Amino acid sequence: MPQYRRADRIHQMLENYLPVLIFIAVGLVFGAFMVVLGMILSPSRPDDEKLSRYECGFEAFAGARSEFDVRFYLVAILFIIFDLEIAFLFPWATVLRELGLFGLLSMTLFLAILVVGFIYEWKKGALQWE
């Protein structure tokens, strides 16, 4: 049975992350390459009708960029808060076994405080979409 050995890791974090960096670069280059390839190979015969923006065949009657339901902002703000919560939960989850009951109680308090906020937004109807 092959064991997953931590000792096999190369010593420096840089060496661990170098492949990640290169992979991100490769991903960007690959995507760009595909788009550029498409642009080179494909014909380009623009005309006014073809380039007009899509609006079900109607003439566009208003600018595309308009004000929006404030609810979308609210979702984004709540998302930030809950994302932070998850960021706090991650290190806790990895060491819970060592911390034992004390760790469990400290996180229970943390979650309890935030659940109060969650109940508040629920009761206020912030999660309600019509």
Add this chain to the structure above:
Amino acid sequence: MVESILSLLTLLGFPDWLQSVIIIMLKIVVILIPLLTAVAYFTLAERKVIAYMHVRIGPNRVGPRGLLQPIADAVKLMFKEIIIPHGADKALFLFAPVLSMAPALAAWAVIPFEAEMVLAQVDASLLYILALTSMGVYGVIIAGWASNSKYALLGAMRSAAQIVSYEIAMGFALVGVLMAAGSINLGEIVMGQQGGFWHWYWLPLFPLFVIYFISGVAETNRAPFDVAEGESEIVAGFHVDYSGMAFAVFFLAEYANMILVAMLAALMFLGGWLSPFEGIGIFADSWLAAPSILWLLVKTSLFMFLYLWFRATFPRYRYDQIMRLGWKVFIPITIVWILVIGVAIVAEVGPWFAAGVAHG
């Protein structure tokens, strides 16, 4: 094999850092080629599977039984004009597909395919994947905005709000996995599940398992959560103005993400490359009980099939129902279950949370 390439490079007189870069590039190619092939044939599989579920035959003209269809599609898209609409922000319009492609590929850097078989030995690999998945939303938002079209922008906003909502549920589900494994590293999470079918995390984490996969479906904007593409209302969502290769890149990124979600589900909940026959008397010592990448691929295909099955089965959710499911059903369940697992770990319940399992 790596050693022989290394010695060849030394012979040719490459400096050390260049050698390691070349080796890494080769490994990336070894990951990317099967991945892209899988993406291409996943599109064919989707059409075939859904066709049979509809009692049709599906694509069967190009090549034997339609097997060359994905290649024909790729060639067709390559020669299609890329239309850049009036008033669009040209640079961002072309950059958006790249921005959705890069995270979808880069996430594969930390996926372990077998014990030891991983490109980047990153400790916080699960966190890295979560961070990269959250980057995917940029492609959607920028595409919608750069198109300068109301439909695209509406679709983008809907998708973005949906993606971020389900990311929360997904993040909470991942926390449960971390707690059970006591590690943030994918390889260690798989090794924490040793001991056969009943030791895998799908059982103690069952609610999180279900929530993770459904959130994964919603994150990738797939049916039944594909309101962004609600054909009847906003046509195709954020990529309505895209054509040719620019569209194809979005398409590829979406399918690569689907395969990623499927593989993560297999790794975190179904024991990854571990064999389901492990620890059963009759199979002991046979190859069936040995862990191998084959098991990982089989489990991943299972989840990929579920994606297609969902699409053929469920009617599309309405937008308010999607948001309700994410915020009012999934998040409360995950929070409760996290506390349940917390208590189980502190009390050292069952075979999963016994003290010996910890990797400390």
Add this chain to the structure above:
Amino acid sequence: MISFAQTLFYLFSAIIIFAALRVVTVRNPIHAALYLVLTFFTTAALWILLEAEFLAITLVLVYVGAVMVLFLFVIMMLDIDLAVMREGFVRSLPVAGLVALVMLAIMVMVVGPQHFGMALYPAVTPHAADYSNTRELGRLLYTVYLYPFEIAAVILLVAIVAAIALTLRQRKDSRYQQVELQVAVERNDRLRIVSMPAEEPRP
């Protein structure tokens, strides 16, 4: 001869400075926001060079993945008119310049070069092979720094309440699906079985 790590450091630093300058100089607010994303991303890369793995990835997760998404939402929807924005540029230039100078002075005092340098800090000892940044952080955060941690929860709670109080405007005429009621429906609410005499056959 500089090492590979140093090369990366200078490369990332150059990208950060370039991107940060573009954030304030570029005309289009969306482009500015995207340059800010690039700045955060390369900053994360620098933090990884410092072996602050968890914080680096969290920077991407929280700032790039969440905060900047909100920024983009807001900028896209506001439809900012550039001409109006530049109107008061000359008039407020002196005051803005003064504020900028004061801020620069404070920053030099607090994070100026006299606080940094090789002489002031001992060399970083490389970590053992099984070092886990996340785990180390967890060991400290929930025990030694418990109070700040719980206070963070309270701050987040305030943020939730404030966000809702500021943005939520409910319309009176909107209608909701009440799922609880739908689920709680019983047969007797919807269905009434009446007994009728069987229809008589036509003669």
